[in-house]
Amino acid sequence: MVNKRHYSILLVLISICFSQLVSAQYKIQGTLVDTNNFMELKYATISVMSSSDSVLRAYTRAEEGGSFQLEVKDTGRYFIRYSHPLYASFVEDVSVKDVSTVLGNISMISLETALDEFIVKESRSITIKGDTIEYTADSFKVRDFATVDELLRKLPGIEIDKNGKISAYGKNVDKMLVDGDEFFSDDPAVLAKMLRASSIDKVQVFDNKSEQARLSGIDDGEVGKAINLTLKDDAKQGYFGKVEAGVGTNKYYQGQAMINRYRKKEKLSAYLVGSNTKKVGLGWEDANNYGSGMGSRFIDEDGGMVTTYESGGEDFGGFGGNFYGEGLPQTINGGVHYDNKYGKDDKHSFGLDYRINSNIVNGYRNSYSKYIMPDTQYLSSNKSDFRNANLLNTISGNTKIEIDSLNTLTIRLNGSHNRSESRQNVFSNNSNINNELINQNSRNTSGNTKTNKLGTNVVYTKKFKLEGRSLMANFAGDYNESKANTEFVSSSQFFSTGNEINYNQIKKDSSQSYSSGLDVSYNEPLIKEKLFLNLSAGLNYNNSNSSKATYDKNPSGEDSLNDLFSSRTKYSVFTNSVGANLRYSSKPWKLSGGVRLNYSQTANQDLFRDTTYQQNYKNIFPNFSVSYGKSRNSNISLRYNGASRQPSLNQIQVFTQNSDPLNIRIGNPNLVQEFRHSFNLSFSDYKVLSEQYFYMGGGITLVDNALSESQTLTPDGVRTYQTVNLDGNWNANLWSNYSFKVKPLKASLNLGLNGNYNETNTLLNQTLNKSNNFSIGPNIGLQKWVDTGFAYEISFNPNYNINKNSVNSQVKTNLFSYGLNVDLSYKFSFGLEAGIENKWQYREKMDANDKNNNLFISNFFLNKSFLKDRSLRLRLEGNDLFNQNIGLSRNNYNNIITDSEYSTLQRYFMVTLTWNFTKSKALGQSQDSNSTSLSF
């Protein structure tokens, strides 16, 4: 009995203790009273904060009658804030020791009573309000390389606590600006520690809404304290650049030097590249840093990133500054670029560019073609060696003038001068299917060409107050002239007839053309953000004069003009057009459609024969597109547009081109324009988080009056080509790609399928030939990128090509080919990277005699970075380790299959040393110069 009672008491005790432990709550209670007026203090806020760190621990509202009760979890020192909109809020220190703390009656003083006190407080803050306190940074001594936070510490009235929090005159600084760019200071991690104190001109402390709004352009309707740091002009200066030199076996070399220097708003850059390897120009990155920024990137209305890349016109060198042409190049490329801003607030800008480009290419090219003709087939062999040299000078300038926030004028001017010399020796022959020689030709061509170009482009854009309304006018004017002199010696033998034709000629070609055009476009929003109308009108005039004079050399006397191979033509096209387009956009739909009416007059004047061919076209160019995308990540769209294409001057000029006496081209003055209808359907879906991308698209193009080809073969094996208008050409294509992450491999897998179908009508010996060409191939790729460790990229691209010709349907040329690339690399954490790139190429034999079906090229490289910032890099590379490289190409189209091989870079080894250097003043921590120019 006793035991049991004891037990139960114990139980009660334990449970009391336990409940204390679990909800260790300490009650605080009291009553708010207004001793002067007998007013209701209901809903007054009572907040309890820890004294040590001001962290809110509990809060409540006063009950009716002013009583309140709240609980904190710990004993200790607190302060309580009592606040009510009509009363002076005040703070009371409370020490919580017991389970219950009773504060009793707490008197609150109404604002009316406390008015005097408040006026005093207000007046104190008014002394700061509206004033900007400005410090001149240099008058406060700081260590060299000190950052801004150290400077701020020195300024009287400004304090920085141990957490980096900045306060000015006892008030927290809400915002920090650099040259007026907004920044929040509550997070001290960034700006104050990033900028160098020595780059600061002035520190401005202000508490002025309008000033802040003026500086930052943001008016949040609030007043906040802010610090603005203005930078010294010379702080915005620095430079970065790169020097690279490489030497290799077999006299291979490559070198690059480039520098980009910026100072205030001005930028000067220069580059020089010289090599006899593939590396002939600036890479993509370098072109943007050191060139004039040949490409541009902008963000479209959907938030996507659009990149455009302008290859530098006639600039030598292809995609990414590499040479992909035939032959062995030897180049020197250089350029200087300067841009600056001027005018009030640096609203206007201008840029100047000069580029020089010299290149020499030597090489050979051998090609073998099979011609399928109505009754038989022919084989053609062509062996040539060539040397081309080019010297191009380009100068360009542009200026952008922002007249005001609504009006902008952009003017571009450019001019170039190009001189080129070329020499070519060709030996070619044609044989029949039994390999019996029909004819043969050997010829030498050597000549030079001079080309001058001038162009201007003026764009005026006007925006209106109404969002979406805009006007744009674009004037473009171009002038081109070209002069060429060519010596042409040729001898042809025709074995069926025993004939022989020899030429010893001088060809003097010259042409001038000018064009000018004015296009005006106006946008009007019909329904805000939904429906837009675009109206446009254009006027274009294009005039070309072309003279092609061929003189037969006369060893004994004066050269005589050969009428057959000569012509003088004046060709002009005058076009005027008006158009209207409607664009509707409302999620998930986007529709647009419109029509452009076009009237063009072309006049083709044969000055030799005094005949004029005139054609007038009235065109209707319709277009529409529908796009449906329920989410940003998935989209389906259908597009149609109609467009015409005019024949080129070369195609209509009445004369015979005998530059290859076995393949003669004659002009056709009766050509009319072709008209293309294009339909495109595309679907895309991407999942960012799971890294899945899917694209699929297809298109059909139908061509009316296609500018197609007529081929006539004479019994002695001479082919004559002429462009003719033919109906019924069309093509279709399909492309698709699906890529996703293979989690266990941490690699992404790419699967794609591409297909192409062409139906082309040509005339073969006046017989209509319909060729069907179908090619299809999947592509499979697996790639993995890592910062350090093993990375790879594997791709496999088989392709099957089916070609049929209606004139000779027995001959089928179905050919299979594939490419396989395996690139492997390993990156070590200490700056060493090693890799090997392997490439296999296989193609099915065209016939039993065909060689060169397989190709295996293997390259390796070893990169080692030095110095702390890895700015120095040594690279050892081996190109084509097994010396197997041959330039190869195959073309299986219409009635011709051509296999070519040409000279290309073979095995060499090279050591390259690259040094990247950079210097900038404003940044303290990072040496990265790019980020300097951002903060401003």
Added chain:
Amino acid sequence: MNKFLIIFSIVFSLSKIGSAQFRSKGSIEFTRSVNQKLNFQLEADEDFKKNSFYKEILKQLSTNAESYFKMDYNKVQTVYFFDKDGETKSKMNFGGKIAEENTVIQNFKSNQITAQKAVFEKDLIIQDSIPQYLWKIHDEQRTIAGYPCRKATTIINDSVVVVAFYTDQIMVSSGPESFGGLPGMILGLAIPRLYTTWFATKVNDVELPESQIKKIKKGKAVTYSEMNKDLESRLKEWGKHGQAILWKCTL
């Protein structure tokens, strides 16, 4: 008698004003503003900063992108939801929006938060207890939308500072996104590290009609920790950008 009347009328009118100072239901309009330029710099990895892309994009970004949010509030719950884009739309959506058009319901009866956030292609629904923040109360005050507000700060995700301005004249402890827990309504919020601010522009006495309040779609709900676990595994390799995405999602 006259004296008494005057005193009475003063007291009466004052008490009337007094009660009108407090609100426990109504609606608020918020403007969310992101400094895109700085945001872009923050998220860029060092390698990307060397890229010329980077500079050009930066040039084209307008400084601030705004979007508008609304909140309906009463003693039981607050519903905070995306209303529309501002005139300078966000142009930072490479690949999709990251928790930029959220709907967040904080229910005080059940202590539950329900949030719907689109993160790229993922439509996340979060259901959890209302997060608890440790607020530090400051002396600084400013007026937002006509209401005197006091400053409070807290730290989320170990290091990200959040600055809030709350008014005790609105007797509902809530705020934009998942923020709350202060003795009143948060009318101003700034997350410096994300270069984002929320400011109330208008406070109305009346609640929004039921039809105007955005609902949360039905779907599989996850807790904050489940969401973090899932996102962390995906964003691990994304560097600084991934880190910022995570922060944005947990707001």
